[in-house]
Amino acid sequence: MHYFLAIALPDEVKRRLHAFISEWGAPFRLFVHEADYHMTLAFLGRVTEVERKQIAQLMPEAVKKHRAFPLQLSEVHSFGSRVLWYGVKEEPRLFSLRQDVYDVCRRIGFSLDSRPFTPHITLAKKWSGSLPLSLELYPRKMDEEDISFFVRDVVLYETHMDKNPKYKPIMRFPLSS
Numbered sequence: 001m002h003y004f005l006a007i008a009l010p011d012e013v014k015r016r017l018h019a020f021i022s023e024w025g026a027p028f029r030l031f032v033h034e035a036d037y038h039m040t041l042a043f044l045g046r047v048t049e050v051e052r053k054q055i056a057q058l059m060p061e062a063v064k065k066h067r068a069f070p071l072q073l074s075e076v077h078s079f080g081s082r083v084l085w086y087g088v089k090e091e092p093r094l095f096s097l098r099q100d101v102y103d104v105c106r107r108i109g110f111s112l113d114s115r116p117f118t119p120h121i122t123l124a125k126k127w128s129g130s131l132p133l134s135l136e137l138y139p140r141k142m143d144e145e146d147i148s149f150f151v152r153d154v155v156l157y158e159t160h161m162d163k164n165p166k167y168k169p170i171m172r173f174p175l176s177s
Contacts, residue, residue, distance in 0.1 A: 002159040003047040005059075005101055006038040008120065008169065010149050013037075013073070017086055018140050020076075021123045028084065028124035035165035037121050039088070041101045041154060044110050045092045047153040055156060056171060062100040063154050069093040072148040075141040077120070081127035084122035094119055094151065097175075101154060127135065146166075 009017075018034040047055070071094060074087040088094070098117055105112055127133045156171040 003044045004039045004040050004157050005042045005154055007151050008155045009037050013149050024138050027129040029126035029128045031124045032122050033165040036167045038123055041098045042105050058104045059173045062104045065177050066097045066175045068150050068152045068175045070148050070150050072146055081133040084124040085122050088119050
């Protein structure tokens, strides 16, 4: 079982993202379940009971230093032909929150990804088209007005690979109001 810390999305945002990607009709082998849409802050991998207790003890203080803030969706992108994702507009408070979450995880002893943070919501994986993926053939953003939501907490998720949806929230750490 694997764990990760993430920002949960409101149901309305999930619904809109799901409707957007469903209209694409693009040939991906795997579409993320609508209930599983989230924005990962730190992938932890396996977590012991001791580490879970440390997360429960240390994360609230780190997260509470941050006030709730809005995020606005931007447009669709891809990591090559492997992953299709929807981004958010640049928000320094998101990067600050992510850094504090990372700092706590490192203090506990987790080995974390060192690549630069690219905030995103994964929509689909594993392109299976006969030609290379070209985002130019598809709408890049939703037609609706700007979609935004408030980041109000950080969630520790547990992954269940044999279920769909796969991700189960097990702890929530609220930001300040």
